[in-house]
Amino acid sequence: MTPHEPTREQKRRALASGLALAGLALAIYLVMMFKVFVVK
């Protein structure tokens, strides 16, 4: 089977985009938890 190979540029941008989005999700979770803990 010949796997499809994205270009190097696509890989780089996909990685950057994936990390940024995962970081965003994690940040939302942490900010909310942290804020509630501080308020408490």
Next chain:
Amino acid sequence: MSTVIHGHDDHAHGNGEAHEHHGPPAGFTRWMYTTNHKDIGTMYLWFACFMFFVGGTMALGIRAELFKPGLQFFDPETFNSLTTVHGLVMIFGAIMPSFVGFANWLVPMQIGAADMAFPRLNNWSFWLLIPAALLLMGSFLAPGGAAGSGWTLYPPLVIQQGMAVDMTILAIHLLGASSIMGAINIITTILNMRAPGMTLMKMPLFVWTWLITAYLLIAVMPVLAGAVTMLLTDRHFGTSFFNAAGGGDPTMFLHIFWFFGHPEVYIMILPAFGIISQILPAFARKPLFGYASMVYATASIAILSFIVWGHHMFTVGMPAAGNLFFMYATLLIAVPTGVKVFNWIATMWRGEMTFETPMLFAVGFLCLFTIGGFSGLVLAIVPVDITLHNTYYVVAHFHYVLVSGALFAIIGGVYFWIPKWSGHMYNEALGKLHFWLSMIGFNVLFFPQHFLGLAGMPRRIPDYALQFAEWNMWSSIGAFIFGFSQLIFLYNMVTTVRSGKPAAQKQWEGADSLEWTHLPTPMPYHTFETPPVIK
């Protein structure tokens, strides 16, 4: 959509057949280890189908219990567990995974990509659903039975229940992680993997609606995760976030939950809008009316969804100014939604329409979803909602949105794309029978619930006063018509996949997205390894 396909018929077999000999590996390992977006899409869809029947069986249990006053089959605790797990299964196990299945199948093909951006992550996203489903279903076996707090998991009840709640919380964490990973994958794929010339404003509406939905998922699933983590620490680690006995505030949970919960409603309906926006133009044989306004309306609905959560909790005692803000913000959503409904009707206006099964479900969606939208406007009005809160009017409203909205779009979408996915044509007569039985059954099931709600019947009760008996009987009759008519759908799909007549390369003459114009039927295992050129 203004996409102009470059020499599409000449290329109809060019991108697929060159690699047709690269078939999938055989056996269970194909599905266990697959990174192919079509395989993963298929697994999502069959998983959602299974969970749909699981949740549907619970719904029929609920309606059987409510057929007449008095306790027939279930004790009140089991009844509460049934309503709770029915909601969770249908939302997280049926509706959301089926839309992710559609996204897996369609997003790469509609933008001219070979696969998703992160194929291994895609595999993981799917397989996380299995332990989550097992935890959710297995919680019925826990001491005290499954969670009975309603799918909203409100404290203090949820803090007092047994280990089934912990299993539910863990299941929600897994489902949330799966959704976030799926959303990351979809956004990255759409922004990074489009074929040359496929600009954002040339993408089919289904891709647009999923791009916006994926952002909603990333924004709100961590909020749900935070809320249920705090429930967990309240239950086991001595905190009192939501426990009034320890100085906590149960109302805070409502705010946090519905900050997730209302965008979640749009997570379940925006991809449905995308599917309908593909089906209607195909059978009206006209381009979608107002493509750009559809995109902006979808984005507006998504943005507004973040500032309306308070309309789920008008009765908790927010200040009048707060209630008014949430009321007006909610009413504002009618504007972009109205734009969409107008555009769908304008798309059909003077079109050369035919009414094959996908079109029937799309028109059914349009009529019934609009009823659900209108009852939503009724509920958005604070003094009315204070009266109708927690009654069957609310149950009727959200089932018009989620069953005749999201589910009808899913079913219509399956009928629309199954010829392309499987290479086989479904049985049209059975499809039409399925539609009409669903249409009649659905309305007999849910329309009387408006009357029950207006008369004051509360939701989530196993028994009721005698004056509610007649409409409950009709509602239960409708439920069984609707429920059993879905077996026709299952039979039709299984026979289509196994032995349906061969489908044409472009089964619907009005369909204009890349999977119809550029790819052969049946679909090869790998597609668009060489990206198409879009002009």
